[in-house]
Amino acid sequence: KQMKADTLFFDETKAACQAKADEWNERVRARTEELAGINKALEILTSDDAKALFNKSIKPGKETFLQMGMESESLPQTKAYNVLKAHATKAKSLRLAAIAATLRTGGHFDAVIAEIDKMMATLKAEEKADIEQRDWCKEETSKNEQEASRYEYKIERTDAKLMKLNNKLEELEATRQKTIEQIMATKDDIK
Secondary structure, three states, X not given: OHHHHHHHHHHHHHHHHHHHXXXXXXXXXXXXXXXXXXXXXXXXXXXXXXXXXXXXXXXXXOOOOOOOOOOHHHOHHHHHHHHHHHHHHHHOOHHHHHHHHHHHOOOOHHHHHHHHHHHHHHHHHHHHHHHHHHHHHHHHHHHHHHHHHHHHHHHHHHHHXXXXXXXXXXHXXXXXXHHHHHHHHHHHHHO
């Protein structure tokens, strides 16, 4: 049993070492190609033809062909970080800030894209809930407006009826007053 376990361990270790060796060889090959490209570029730039061309196109003391530094702002990862950071600050979103931090600390684009996809799904769900809430509010507002309109109509009818009854009351009061005066006049006539 021990020999079988050791053999299995040896085989797994050998496979892992082979994979590491293959990765290393690939990196060495890529680095060698990069160095060859750089050497070729230097060879082209330092050739006599290139020097003559530079001397013709560049006036002495005015311009130089020297790289002063590398702007990390032009890297895609930095651009993505800056955009996410700006939007996180503008929207005051902790979710966007967390994604930006993941990207800044060396997160891979796949992980960031997955997080962005999750966030977009959440935002779509929130948008759907907001739309449903808005529609419910509009429906309730419409119902309330209709009910208020009905009550306003009832109030107008009641006010009109009340005005009519007040006019009738004044008329009856005037008739009553006239009748009282006639009764008094008749009593005076009888006396």
